[in-house]
Amino acid sequence: MTRLIIAVLALIAACSPAPPAPAEPPPPGSQTATFAGGCFWSSEKAFEHVRGVSSVVSGFAGGHVANPTYAQVVRGGTGHREAIQVTFDPRVVSYRALVDRFWRTIDPTDPDGVFCDQGPSYRTAVFATAEQRPVAEASRAAAQRALGREFVTPVLASARFWPAGPEHQDYAERNPARYEAYRIGCRRTPALQRVWGDAAVN
Known part of the structure; x- marks a missing residue:
């Protein structure tokens, strides 16, 4: 019986996704961009392999409760949206390029979320600093012209970003079968x- 238990535990350990690696310090001169794009698993996946991006963290932004939990945000009432914080090297990839990419990961004409993820915590937005805002607004206008439809996704003032728990970080990469489902x-x-169409970023 002891050998069987040991074998089962070993199998569970082998099949369990590894926790995300500790975050490394961002390269000197790095900047951050914050996007609320519906399910943060999908938003994270759409940006984490972009050249010049050093990290993408899933979390929450735009609410009024400090350090919210996932359960609190999903339950509602905190005002937060699921969001990602992208750390990037502006010498390699521009903020404008990241915002241009963001529009094509969502349906910017849907006021209530993204596809099957609907509700206040899934509403989309670009959270921009005062310096970033003109760039984000110009990107929004250009993407709206390209799509030929009115956008409802706003560009909002920068808000405090709270990381989600470790089980939500790098989710698509650590849990490929579950994410694919x-x-x-x-x-x-x-x-x-x-x-x-072909411009979609999935």
């Missing part, structure tokens, strides 16, 4: 392509 069940890819 979510993506297919949500019909995310065809829905995104209906909005953006």
Whole structure:
């Protein structure tokens, strides 16, 4: 019995996703961009392999409760949106390029969320500093012209970003089968392509 228990525990350990690696210090001169793009698992996946991006963290922004938990945000009443904070090297990738990419990861005409993820915590937004705001607004205007439809996703003033728990970080990469089941069940890819066609970023 002891050998069987040991074998089962070893199998569970082997199949369990590893926790995300500790964050490394950002390269000197790095900047951050904050986007609320519906499900933060999908937003994180859309940015984490962009050249010049050193890290993408899932979390919450725009609310009025300090250090909220995922359960609090999902339950409602905190005012937060699921968001990501992208740390990038502006010498390699510009803030404008990141905002341009963001629009094509969402349906910016939906006021209530993104595809199957609907509700206050899934509403989309760009959170921009005073310096970033003109760039974000120009990107929004250009993307709106390209799509030919009115955007409802706003550019908002920068807000405090709170990281989510470690179980939500690098989710798609650590849990590929579960993420794929979510993506297919949500019909995310065809829905995104209906909005953006070949320009969609999934």
